[in-house]
Amino acid sequence: MEGAIKDWRNDIYKVFKELDITMVSHVPDAGHTPLINLCEKDNEIDVVTLTTEQDGVGLSCGAFAGGRKSALLMQSSGVGNCINALALPNICRIPFLTLVSMRGEWGEFVPWQVPMGLGTPKVLEAMDVKVFRADYKEEVGSTVDAAARFAFNTNRSAAVLLSQKMIGAKQFKNG
Amino acid sequence: MIERRPFVQKILKNRKSNLRVISGLGTSTWDLMSGGDNTGNFGFIGAMGQAIPFSLGLAMSQPNLRILLFTGDGDTLMSLGSIATVANHPVSNLSIVVLDNESYVETGSQPTATAGKTDLEVVAKGSGISNSYTITSENDFDKVINTIYEEEGPSLVVAKCQAKATPLVFPHSFDGSVSINRFMSSIKS
Numbered sequence: 557m558e559g560a561i562k563d564w565r566n567d568i569y570k571v572f573k574e575l576d577i578t579m580v581s582h583v584p585d586a587g588h589t590p591l592i593n594l595c596e597k598d599n600e601i602d603v604v605t606l607t608t609e610q611d612g613v614g615l616s617c618g619a620f621a622g623g624r625k626s627a628l629l630m631q632s633s634g635v636g637n638c639i640n641a642l643a644l645p646n647i648c649r650i651p652f653l654t655l656v657s658m659r660g661e662w663g664e665f666v667p668w669q670v671p672m673g674l675g676t677p678k679v680l681e682a683m684d685v686k687v688f689r690a691d692y693k694e695e696v697g698s699t700v701d702a703a704a705r706f707a708f709n710t711n712r713s714a715a716v717l718l719s720q721k722m723i724g725a726k727q728f729k730n731g
Numbered sequence: 732m733i734e735r736r737p738f739v740q741k742i743l744k745n746r747k748s749n750l751r752v753i754s755g756l757g758t759s760t761w762d763l764m765s766g767g768d769n770t771g772n773f774g775f776i777g778a779m780g781q782a783i784p785f786s787l788g789l790a791m792s793q794p795n796l797r798i799l800l801f802t803g804d805g806d807t808l809m810s811l812g813s814i815a816t817v818a819n820h821p822v823s824n825l826s827i828v829v830l831d832n833e834s835y836v837e838t839g840s841q842p843t844a845t846a847g848k849t850d851l852e853v854v855a856k857g858s859g860i861s862n863s864y865t866i867t868s869e870n871d872f873d874k875v876i877n878t879i880y881e882e883e884g885p886s887l888v889v890a891k892c893q894a895k896a897t898p899l900v901f902p903h904s905f906d907g908s909v910s911i912n913r914f915m916s917s918i919k920s
Contacts, residue, residue, distance in 0.1 A: 602820075605819070605820075611783075612784070613784075614781030614785040618788025618792070619789070619791060620788075621918070622788065622791070622918065623918065644775075644785070647908070
């Protein structure tokens with residue numbers, strides 16, 4: 557199981573390498589941690605820890621203006637923070653790629669995660685972001701590859717929602 | 732107090748070929764454009780709060796260029812966390828000049844937090860940008876030029892400005908894709 561979980565993050569990492577994505581920004585989420593660790597070990601990838609997800613949109617656009625491709629990693633709760641910032645890649649036709657680990661959908665324990673979990677695909681689509689989704693680990697690599705190519709080939713924004721079913725619902729225990 | 736438009740124009744005059752200039756939305760963009768059309772400029776007209784992270788991404792991608800951001804106190808206050816991000820992912824080639832007029836002049840001159848108790852130099856220093864200082868007069872022009880071109884960044888200069896409306900000077904295009912592609916051509920060439 558451990559190996560299987562590690563594998564789909566490796567598949568994302570391989571897409572980053574193949575498509576020359578050399579900047580990865582994030583507000584961390586447990587679901588992204590193995591991928592963040594892989595990127596941090598890679599001297600060719602700059603990992604930028606943000607204070608709010610929306611800054612990853614501007615950072616990514618500035619990096620592209622300077623000739624580098626990047627990706628923003630965040631949890632579904634962070635998507636709401638990005639709405640107005642998403643105007644920037646939209647109006648400038650700058651490719652923008654984000655990978656979103658989903659909460660509030662599959663076996664969720666925390667009620668506070670549900671509103672933004674339900675809202676995530678809707679607000680992304682409201683801002684003209686093409687939404688892709690991976691429910692099974694076998695399809696993560698091909699889905700991220702497709703979303704990244706969509707973004708960088710058509711100069712549009714793309715998001716991949718990584719389902720909570722695949723990541724595993726976080727359970728809180730006392731004691 | 733500094734008169735912002737002549738101050739910005741003076742900084743842009745005789746600009747060196749390794750300088751690229753970004754401006755935050757609103758008055759800062761009209762200020763930048765008032766210095767004359769230049770493909771090495773990119774001005775925000777929306778996406779408030781994104782000029783600082785954009786400039787960080789650009790500076791990280793083009794370490795051999797000097798990146799200058801002109802932005803206002805309103806734009807900066809919307810993204811205070813990005814100052815911490817700049818400090819912790821240091822880029823030696825980034826200078827941020829905040830044209831701090833202590834008000835939202837574009838919308839009717841409502842006071843910002845810097846008209847009250849907030850000091851952006853202290854915010855920058857507390858966030859970890861040690862190269863931060865405040866100027867209140869054009870006499871400090873040479874110091875700012877030295878910061879922009881020579882000093883180890885990142886830096887954040889708070890330029891205390893008069894709060895008065897200035898004429899609108901629009902960029903070459905309002906179409907963001909035209910503006911960014913033009914700007915990117917100045918980097919490739």
